[in-house]
Amino acid sequence: MIIIVSVIAVIAVTVLASLRFPWWRKTKQGLRVLCYHKVGVPPSPCLKDLWVSTDNFRKQVKYLIDNGWKTLTFSELHEIYKNNEPLPEKAVLITFDDGYQNNYTEAYPVLKEAGAKGNIFLVWNTLGKVNEWHNPASEPWVNMCTIEQIKEMQESGVFDFGGHTLNHPHLTQIDPEAAVTEITESKKKTEEALGRELCAFAYPYGDGAYDDRVRGNVIDAGYTFDFSFREGITAWPWDREKNTIDRLYIKGGDNIWDFALHLKKGGARII
Numbered sequence: 001m002i003i004i005v006s007v008i009a010v011i012a013v014t015v016l017a018s019l020r021f022p023w024w025r026k027t028k029q030g031l032r033v034l035c036y037h038k039v040g041v042p043p044s045p046c047l048k049d050l051w052v053s054t055d056n057f058r059k060q061v062k063y064l065i066d067n068g069w070k071t072l073t074f075s076e077l078h079e080i081y082k083n084n085e086p087l088p089e090k091a092v093l094i095t096f097d098d099g100y101q102n103n104y105t106e107a108y109p110v111l112k113e114a115g116a117k118g119n120i121f122l123v124w125n126t127l128g129k130v131n132e133w134h135n136p137a138s139e140p141w142v143n144m145c146t147i148e149q150i151k152e153m154q155e156s157g158v159f160d161f162g163g164h165t166l167n168h169p170h171l172t173q174i175d176p177e178a179a180v181t182e183i184t185e186s187k188k189k190t191e192e193a194l195g196r197e198l199c200a201f202a203y204p205y206g207d208g209a210y211d212d213r214v215r216g217n218v219i220d221a222g223y224t225f226d227f228s229f230r231e232g233i234t235a236w237p238w239d240r241e242k243n244t245i246d247r248l249y250i251k252g253g254d255n256i257w258d259f260a261l262h263l264k265k266g267g268a269r270i271i
């Protein structure tokens with residue numbers, strides 16, 4: 001009896017551990033794009049998924065460097081795509097959505113020190129202000145990067161930038177003309193400020209944040225890459241007609257094993 005109970009207990013623990021850390025998933029080939037938002041200490045425990053601590057971020061960047069991952073900028077990916085080249089072995093993009101000031105104060109020094117590179121999708125009208133699109137009752141306002149900080153990060157070569165609209169709306173839920181303005185004007189204004197072309201755009205909000213019309217608007221605006229919030233690794237060469245570029249959402253509670261599974265398997269944590 002004791003043996004049977006022990007065997008059942010061992011099986012149960014193994015199954016649970018394998019769902020929590022799905023090591024058995026097939027390793028995938030293709031482009032890995034890590035998706036972060038805020039770095040530092042969350043203002044409330046309810047928001048811990050969206051905030052990765054500076055310490056964890058440093059460990060994750062160290063993991064990438066120690067394991068031979070090559071961190072690319074949007075511009076570097078653009079060159080590879082334009083020239084129809086294969087991806088460098090172990091290519092990964094570190095991306096941040098929205099442009100929070102903690103990307104400058106917390107993430108930038110970590111990347112710089114490690115010799116790694118990152119990319120930020122900017123919400124143009126919020127630069128130098130706060131994340132006004134959030135309801136402060138559920139997600140407190142925090143400072144966004146200033147244009148001076150963006151310029152400093154660009155000049156350092158550590159960060160590259162992409163578009164994320166003017167005001168962070170649900171693009172499928174606003175007037176179609178307003179959606180075009182959000183996409184094209186944010187590109188134009190950011191390009192004027194940075195003195196260079198933007199090649200990458202990320203749709204605000206999660207799955208269902210775009211449709212064929214909105215995707216067409218992004219391509220018509222002159223963006224080469226459009227990034228969704230769908231979890232996964234994108235096959236390379238990228239089939240632009242068919243798919244957006246997927247990402248790997250790194251959450252505040254992820255430990256280094258979760259991080260490694262995201263990178264290798266394109267996902268972690270089934271439970």
Ligand SMILES: [Zn+2]
Pocket residue numbers: 097098164168203204205
């Ligand atoms: Zn966003």
